[in-house]
Amino acid sequence: xxxxxxxxxxxxxxxxxxxxxxxxxxxxxxxxxxxxxxxxxxxxxxxxxxxxxxxxxxxxxxxxxxxxxxxxxxxxxxxxxxxx
Numbered sequence: 001x002x003x004x005x006x007x008x009x010x011x012x013x014x015x016x017x018x019x020x021x022x023x024x025x026x027x028x029x030x031x032x033x034x035x036x037x038x039x040x041x042x043x044x045x046x047x048x049x050x051x052x053x054x055x056x057x058x059x060x061x062x063x064x065x066x067x068x069x070x071x072x073x074x075x076x077x078x079x080x081x082x083x084x
Contacts, residue, residue, distance in 0.1 A: 006061060014057040021053045 026041045067073045 006065060009064060010057060010061045013060050014053060017053050017057050017060070018050075021049050021056070024049065024052075 025045065027043070029036070029038055029040060029042055064073065068075065
């Protein structure tokens with residue numbers, strides 16, 4: 001796997017994982033007042049969630065990189081028949 005492929009795969013994994021990390025630990029406002037949504041989180045912790053998301057995404061892409069280099073995953077075999 002080349003570096004450019006790894007970067008693109010990392011971006012795809014990062015955005016996909018973001019939607020799984022965002023709802024973690026969310027507590028809603030119970031006292032819905034005027035001017036804000038009752039479903040809005042009390043403390044979103046976005047910085048912490050983005051860091052966790054980046055680390056998890058890096059680990060997933062690193063595992064994919066190892067599997068491609070070991071020959072467990074062969075990208076060319078998946079698409080070779082489609083090109084013909």
